[in-house]
């Protein structure tokens with residue numbers, strides 16, 4: 001037995017999904033198996049020969065115990081409600097309880113058409129599969145909740161986008177695939193029985209304590225608010241821009257999901273947008289907390305009848321949670337920023353200090369990731385700040401801020417080594433820089449060379465390790481290397 005499946009979602013009523021197998025592909029070839037993750041899931045990677053692994057990862061071999069289903073969901077896309085989206089190119093094989101006792105979904109993405117495919121082909125191109133692999137594994141290494149990549153395989157079949165591209169399938173692992181849009185799907189049909197079943201299901205998986213609460217659905221909503229507040233604060237602190245924060249791409253579990261046009265910011269600018277389809281900057285870097293709150297309000301609406309039978313009472317209770325998201329988010333953001341700045345205790349003016357550094361980065365056109373990393377050096381003393389100072393086109397903005405920062409540090413004395421080590425443990429040196437991701441994809445797509453992908457993956461798996469100043473995965477793009485546009489590739 002390969003996986004020890006226990007498929008709780010497939011035991012929900014039939015209208016939650018469509019049952020179907022993945023569509024077999026012409027020539028499955030394994031790009032990569034994530035051996036550590038496989039082991040975590042109870043698989044012995046040694047016992048798996050390459051041909052079997054490729055057949056599994058491409059969807060040609062359905063493992064025993066799997067009950068393949070495509071999940072139904074709806075969602076607001078760029079603010080517009082679409083009552084039926086669903087897994088149009090993904091199939092949930094089933095769930096396993098991992099070695100740590102956590103229930104995890106095993107899903108194939110790019111595995112062929114489903115009843116939810118609408119006009120799509122149900123397939124994924126190689127580029128987006130590699131992007132999701134690298135970026136989701138980078139997020140994990142950064143300690144940020146995320147879906148994971150278990151395997152990637154090419155299909156030996158072309159997919160037709162603007163160009164003809166090699167096809168690929170990603171095996172994704174998630175705490176669950178229930179989204180805000182899953183609740184919206186049933187709310188749009190006023191299927192209260194289904195919403196009640198879904199509430200029970202996600203409480204069992206993600207908020208077991210809520211089952212004992214006076215109002216389980218309200219406690220669940222508060223749980224989602226808390227997880228998303230933490231998650232988006234973490235994104236902001238590494239310069240991550242999701243790119244498509246539609247309600248169908250926001251999980252109940254609090255994991256980052258759907259790495260379509262996502263990218264990490266290089267030069268700090270809160271207005272940064274990468275996604276080629278985000279014409280109005282709805283999902284710009286600085287908008288992400290507000291969008292998460294907006295999405296939470298859509299979840300609250302879908303849950304109202306489960307919160308209280310008296311409509312006004314339900315609205316009041318849900319509104320408190322949605323409004324309270326802001327302060328939860330602000331608290332997590334400030335906590336994280338203190339750590340990034342090398343502060344161990346809280347003081348009232350810390351928010352101002354944190355914002356002051358960001359303003360200086362913005363005014364000075366500095367690289368977000370590298371500036372925080374070099375701040376760790378600067379924490380050793382003014383003699384160690386030349387590399388940081390050199391990042392600002394107008395060093396004056398940095399210098400006046402640094403005076404306030406040094407005064408603040410002096411109020412909580414620590415050894416320079418202790419402080420720098422703490423900062424280097426939260427300020428990464430390596431992120432999956434967009435130009436590096438694009439280079440890795442280009443080599444794979446145009447020359448079938450997966451070497452750059454493998455090397456990039458190795459680098460992003462150790463984001464906090466020290467590296468030489470000119471390391472190719474640590475340094476920001478040169479002006480001619482910059483990649484400012486990303487595409488979903490759907």
Ligand code: AMP
Nearest residue numbers: 085086087088089117120121122123490
């Ligand atoms: P996404 O932008 O990846 O979050 O997808 C939004 C919706 O479009 C989901 O319902 C997907 O299943 C569907 N979709 C995206 N790409 C395809 C495709 N190539 N074939 C079928 N459905 C797709």
Ligand code: MG
Nearest residue numbers: 248249257258
């Ligand atoms: Mg999606």
